[in-house]
Amino acid sequence: MIKTSKKLPEDFLWGGATADFQFEGGFDEGGRGILSHDYETDGSQEHPRHHTLQMPDGTIITPQSNFKDAEDVPEEAVPVFVKGQYYPSHKAVDFYHHYKEDIKLMAEMGFNVYRFSICWTRIYPTGEEDQPNKAGLDFYNNVINELKKYNMEPLITICHDELPMNLVLKYGGWSSKKVVDAYVKYAKTLFENFGDRCKYWLTFNEINAIRGFGQLGVRKADGKERYQADHNMFLASAKVVKIGHKMMPGSKFTAMYAMSELYPATCKPEDMFHHLQEHRENWYFIDIMARGYYPSYAPVIWQHHGFDKVDMEPEDAEILREGQLDFVSFSYYRSNITKDGDPWFNIGGEANPYLKKTQWGWSVDPLGLRYCMNEIYDRIQKPIFIVENGLGAVDQADENDYVEDDYRIEFLQEHLSAMADAINIDHVPCLGYTMWGPIDLVSLGTGEMKKRYGFVYVDMDDKGHGTLKRTPKKSYNWMKHIIKTNGAAL
Numbered sequence: 129m130i131k132t133s134k135k136l137p138e139d140f141l142w143g144g145a146t147a148d149f150q151f152e153g154g155f156d157e158g159g160r161g162i163l164s165h166d167y168e169t170d171g172s173q174e175h176p177r178h179h180t181l182q183m184p185d186g187t188i189i190t191p192q193s194n195f196k197d198a199e200d201v202p203e204e205a206v207p208v209f210v211k212g213q214y215y216p217s218h219k220a221v222d223f224y225h226h227y228k229e230d231i232k233l234m235a236e237m238g239f240n241v242y243r244f245s246i247c248w249t250r251i252y253p254t255g256e257e258d259q260p261n262k263a264g265l266d267f268y269n270n271v272i273n274e275l276k277k278y279n280m281e282p283l284i285t286i287c288h289d290e291l292p293m294n295l296v297l298k299y300g301g302w303s304s305k306k307v308v309d310a311y312v313k314y315a316k317t318l319f320e321n322f323g324d325r326c327k328y329w330l331t332f333n334e335i336n337a338i339r340g341f342g343q344l345g346v347r348k349a350d351g352k353e354r355y356q357a358d359h360n361m362f363l364a365s366a367k368v369v370k371i372g373h374k375m376m377p378g379s380k381f382t383a384m385y386a387m388s389e390l391y392p393a394t395c396k397p398e399d400m401f402h403h404l405q406e407h408r409e410n411w412y413f414i415d416i417m418a419r420g421y422y423p424s425y426a427p428v429i430w431q432h433h434g435f436d437k438v439d440m441e442p443e444d445a446e447i448l449r450e451g452q453l454d455f456v457s458f459s460y461y462r463s464n465i466t467k468d469g470d471p472w473f474n475i476g477g478e479a480n481p482y483l484k485k486t487q488w489g490w491s492v493d494p495l496g497l498r499y500c501m502n503e504i505y506d507r508i509q510k511p512i513f514i515v516e517n518g519l520g521a522v523d524q525a526d527e528n529d530y531v532e533d534d535y536r537i538e539f540l541q542e543h544l545s546a547m548a549d550a551i552n553i554d555h556v557p558c559l560g561y562t563m564w565g566p567i568d569l570v571s572l573g574t575g576e577m578k579k580r581y582g583f584v585y586v587d588m589d590d591k592g593h594g595t596l597k598r599t600p601k602k603s604y605n606w607m608k609h610i611i612k613t614n615g616a617a618l
């Protein structure tokens with residue numbers, strides 16, 4: 129068989145992706161306001177949200193010890209900081225003070241794109257000020273200028289699962305149209321200040337996957353409340369896309385979806401049909417935002433979640449139509465399985481007997497990446513962009529902080545090859561690839577440092593101790609070579 133070339137198109141964008149609260153630190157510097165993520169206190173995944181809370185009489189309560197589920201938390205409890213407790217988002221790996229060094233490391237690897245999120249509360253500390261915070265604008269201006277120095281294209285996530293805490297406490301997050309207005313004002317400020325140098329914009333991270341923080345800030349949203357909040361986010365995104373196109377001719381917009389590829393457990397027709405329905409839980413978001421209207425199957429989903437319809441204003445359809453995305457971006461870490469008779473939500477990838485698993489039980493499925501690239505493009509017919517992918521692993525550093533991460537090289541080799549096949553053999557137009565966490569950062573799911581993704585090791589532990597020294601891993605030079613050959617060496 130002839131070996132198909134893995135060489136990618138000349139203008140392919142190679143890079144990495146980060147989120148502000150997992151990377152920046154400096155949480156109380158430069159006038160930054162309090163963010164919903166600042167209250168996440170531990171790595172327990174058993175409880176939807178991990179805030180330490182305070183009752184109006186001053187009593188401190190913690191969801192971990194007092195409540196089975198976020199719904200059981202009294203409405204009047206508000207999140208508080210507890211002195212001496214370590215909060216990962218406060219320090220993270222301190223990109224705030226290391227951005228020059230970090231961007232240089234990325235540039236030396238050959239990156240020509242860097243996806244990062246802007247921290248909403250650095251720009252508007254409460255979300256409600258009339259004027260933006262100058263120190264916040266200065267910080268991101270410096271970051272963008274530094275990227276431009278190395279000819280790296282910024283890909284900006286406007287909102288990565290976060291909200292200014294003030295908007296959470298005052299309005300209940302995305303349940304309120306006030307938050308839509310606050311987001312539009314915030315995005316316009318970004319376009320005014322950075323639009324001359326930034327072409328690629330991403331309105332929301334993993335919009336189909338967020339619950340709680342991302343929508344309501346401190347409480348898990350479900351049923352109609354959740355879908356109503358999603359509707360407000362769709363409107364917010366569409367409004368901003370329209371404004372952005374006008375303010376920045378040639379700008380390109382996307383939103384980002386969590387795309388675990390889904391497989392039916394068997395070829396039993398009932399499993400297949402169940403798979404179709406469950407798959408639509410993801411398509412719902414992509415279809416609405418990329419095609420600009422609610423799909424015909426939407427009522428099936430609503431009814432499944434216990435309500436008849438999402439409330440909409442007469443003008444909403446037009447807003448969605450005018451604010452369609454230019455390309456579709458997604459994260460891909462694993463595949464999962466659906467099965468008739470199991471709850472609506474899919475069962476984990478660990479159930480797939482054909483696949484290896486990561487240390488966190490995530491299935492390793494490179495062909496699933498090629499499959500979903502094809503699937504998205506077949507459906508939407510707009511270019512795609514893989515904006516997150518990678519292997520979270522426990523890295524063992526030697527006395528010089530050097531990590532021989534052959535397992536990461538193997539993971540990337542397989543996934544990048546699958547991506548190249550989707551582009552070269554299947555003719556899927558793909559703008560680029562940004563590996564998640566190119567420099568080690570705090571894990572979103574576990575809140576820990578020990579789950580690392582990077583090409584660069586950062587000396588920092590789960591409790592916030594470490595020198596923050598950056599040391600390239602073995603995968604750093606491997607990736608550098610792949611980028612240098614534009615994929616041909618895969």
Ligand code: BGP
Binds near residue numbers: 386520564572573
């Ligand atoms: C995605 C998020 C990222 C990120 C990544 C890896 O869902 O957009 O913020 O952290 O997943 O997940 P984790 O950190 O849990 O391994």
